[in-house]
Amino acid sequence: MEDLQLAKLEDLPNDYVQDLTAHNLVPLWPSLRGVLPPTKPRPLTQPTIWSYQDIRPLLIKAGELTPIEKAERRVLVLANPGHGLQKMQASAAIYLGMQLLLPGEWAPPHRHTPNAVRMIVEGEGAYTTVQGEKCPMSRGDLILTPTGLWHEHGHDGDQPVIWLDVLDLPMVYYMETSYHVNGTHQEPTAGHGEVQYSGAGVVPTPFFTRSDKAYPVLRFAWKDVKAALIKLSNDEAHIECVQVTYINALTGQDVENILGYYALMLRPGQVLRLPARSPACVFHVIEGAGMELTVEDKVFALREADTACVPGYGAVVLKNLSADQPCFLFMTDESPLHRKLGVYENWG
DSSP states (O other), X not given: OOOOOOOOGGGSOHHHXXXXXHTTOOOSGGGHHHHSOSSSOOOSOOOEEEOHHHHHHHHHHHHHHSOHHHHSSOEEEOOOTTTOGGGOOSSSSOEEEEEEEOTTOEEEEEEESSOXXXXXXXXXXXXXXXXXXXXXXXXXXXEEEOTTOOEEXXXXXXXXXXXXXXXXXXXXXXXXXXXXXXXXXXXXOSOOHHHHTOSTTOOOOHHHHOOOOSSSXXXXXXXXXXXXXXXXXXXXXXXXXXXXXXXXXXXXXXSSSSSEEEEEEEOTTOEXXXXXXXXXXXXXXXXXXOEEEEETTEEEEEOTTOEEEEOSSSOEXXXXXXXXXXXXXXXXXXXXXXXXXXXXXXXX
């Protein structure tokens, strides 16, 4: 049965509409199909790619134009045109930014309500100190700065360091709970979670360690994640999707509570078809000669360090363009949020 033809706002008398407005009232029926579209949602998020080759010189130029003391965080936001560039969001719940830290610079400490992660894109010698734990940065490393934890960035090396920021800022801002607090320099403390929790299948026993850390591992070294993907590919040659999930070692759940984070390996020449799911997803090429991303009727070519965002409810096809080398991707999506809200769907 076809939807009924709903009345339009202009069908109502002007004086009636003015009376409604005067009392902060809005008629639902003229806009009903806008907020409850038939069959499936109509995402504002558009398939979008950001070329690192285009971003890098503009980011380096930003370093010349604006000293870190004035910028505090020198970031170019990867904004999705479907949401409007002024909203500075990649999807409904995902914020992306490419951040630059030059040799000798220090980004002062603060903490904020949005969760954040850093995926290191280029350079050596920089670090993030999170709640006193110093986390060195190398390409492909994932560093967490979860909600409410103090963090600052420093650089002891001699080359620019660039990383991809991923935050759940749009969601936290929408809930009117987004804010930050400035702090003072943190003296690094002993202890590194990635060492304590590096044993396969074993974790420190909480009764004896008495740790109060909600996030026991703050840095996931790329060399370890890459090795896990290669082992998975070799040991499970029959599986089509070689993917691992970044998890909280204490809970076994997603490493943060709104967005999910993953690493994916495409075997040489592999074509991987991902099912249509409700959450939007971001792909970032960590290593590889190049890949092709197909979403809806659009085809994008991605090179190393490129980033792409795709909306939910559409099938995605990934193709490794190299016939003899694997391609490694970092991924983030809105799955944890969708599951918590009860709206997660996998359309197969």
